Amino acid sequence: MANTIRIAPSVLSADLGRLAEQVRMLEAGGADWIHVDVMDGQFVPNLTFGAPLIKALGRITDLPLDVHLMVLEPERYIEPFVEAGASLFTFHPEATVHVQRHLAAVRECGMRAGLALNPSTPLSFAEEVVDDIDLLLIMSVNPGFSGQSYITNVTAKIRRARTLLDHHGSGAFLQVDGGISPETIGAAKGAGADTFVAGSAIFSASDPAAMIGELRDRCKEGVSV
Ligand code: DX5
Ligand code: ZN
Numbered sequence: 048m049a050n051t052i053r054i055a056p057s058v059l060s061a062d063l064g065r066l067a068e069q070v071r072m073l074e075a076g077g078a079d080w081i082h083v084d085v086m087d088g089q090f091v092p093n094l095t096f097g098a099p100l101i102k103a104l105g106r107i108t109d110l111p112l113d114v115h116l117m118v119l120e121p122e123r124y125i126e127p128f129v130e131a132g133a134s135l136f137t138f139h140p141e142a143t144v145h146v147q148r149h150l151a152a153v154r155e156c157g158m159r160a161g162l163a164l165n166p167s168t169p170l171s172f173a174e175e176v177v178d179d180i181d182l183l184l185i186m187s188v189n190p191g192f193s194g195q196s197y198i199t200n201v202t203a204k205i206r207r208a209r210t211l212l213d214h215h216g217s218g219a220f221l222q223v224d225g226g227i228s229p230e231t232i233g234a235a236k237g238a239g240a241d242t243f244v245a246g247s248a249i250f251s252a253s254d255p256a257a258m259i260g261e262l263r264d265r266c267k268e269g270v271s272v
Pocket of ligand 1: 057195244
C-alpha cells in the first residue's frame with residue numbers, strides 16, 4: 048500500500064463538452080481516481096460543480112470519484128453526494144465548525160473521509176482528528192483555480208504530514224493538490240505523498256493519457272528531498 052501511487056486527474060481542467068470522451072481517455076491513461084473540484088464562490092472565489100456532475104461521472108466510469116469540496120458548510124452535501132456516487136469526500140476545516148462530527152458522518156454513510164489543509168493552515172488541524180480521516184490533502188496552491196504554481200514551501204509540510212500519519216499508525220492516503228507536474232511531483236513524492244491530483248498538467252499536455260504515465264514514472268524515479 049505504502050508504495051502504491053495514485054494519480055487523480057481533476058476534471059476542472061477537462062473539456063466538459065466532451066466529458067465522456069475525456070473520462071475514457073483518463074481511464075486509458077491509467078488514472079486511478081477522478082478528482083472533482085466542488086467550489087461555491089464563497090469559500091473560494093470560483094464556482095463549479097455539484098451533485099449532477101458527480102452523478103453524470105458515475106454513469107460514465109467505475110473509477111472512484113474523489114470529491115474535493117471547497118465550500119462553506121460542506122456537511123450539507125454529505126447525503127446528496129453519497130447518493131450521487133462519490134467515493135471520497137474531502138473538505139476544509141475552516142469551512143465548518145464540527146469537523147470531527149462531519150468526518151464521522153462521511154464514513155457512516157459509506158464514503159472515505161478526507162481533510163484538506165490550505166498552505167497556511169496548520170497541520171495540527173489534522174492531528175486532532177487523525178483517527179477520523181482516510182485521506183489527508185495537503186494543498187500546494189491556494190484553492191480556487193487550476194493552473195497555479197506549486198508552492199515549494201509546502202514540500203516540508205508534506206514531509207511533516209507523512210511523519211504525523213506514520214506516528215499515529217494511520218493508513219490514510221496522503222494527497223497533494225495544486226501545480227503537480229513532471230517537474231514538481233518528484234518533490235511531493237519524495238516528501239512522502241502517495242496520491243497526486245493533476246489538472247492542467249494532464250489536460251494541457253499534447254497527449255494527456257501519456258502524461259498520466261509520465262507523472263507516475265517521475266514518482267518511480269524516487270526523488271528524495
Ligand atoms: C485547485 C483545485 C485543484 C485543481 C488543480 O483549487 O483543488 O484540484 O484542479 O489544478 P492544477 O493541477 O492545474 O493545479
Ligand atoms: Zn482539488
